[in-house]
Amino acid sequence: MTARLYEQHSRVPLVPALGDYKLILPSWAIAELSAWRKIQREQLLKAGIRTDAVCTYPEGAPVLPDAMTLGFRALARAIGRPDVTFHGQWHTAASWALDSGASIKATQVMLGHGSAVTTLAIYGHKMPGSEKTTADKLQEVFSR
Secondary structure, eight states, X not given: OXXXXXXXXXXXXXXXXXXXXXXEOXXXXXHHHHHHHXXXXXXXXXXXXXXXXXXXXXXXXXXXXXXXXXXXXXXXXHTTOTTOOHHHHHHHHHHHHHHTTOOHHHHHHHHTOSOHXXXXXXXXXXXXXXHHHHHHHHHHHHTO
16 A cells, blocks of 8 residues: 655655555654655665655665564664554554544544544544533534
């Protein structure tokens, strides 16, 4: 699946061979990845390699998700945090998004879930008191 970085209307393919979904990132992350991509492209072009992938091996082949997971696991162990996983960072990002007020729909798109039902089933517990908040907002509307 192809992950695409979205900041307003920008689209940057990460791994074209894998499909298509939206990866929504903050502008600082887009800037960092864009800067890396420029350096990487220059290096790969010097070697005669053309690719749109952001994460590649030196010969230009895309780094697949399992390799990223294994690399992250090695780094986590090296810093004494073997309990921290690459996939866990995905959950952390989703939790932070919801904690900061992101909607289930926006979080669903960010995570690449096919349905908001999936996102709600996994992260619904992150929204305690949302019923009261909704009731309070309705009260405001009807009090005008």
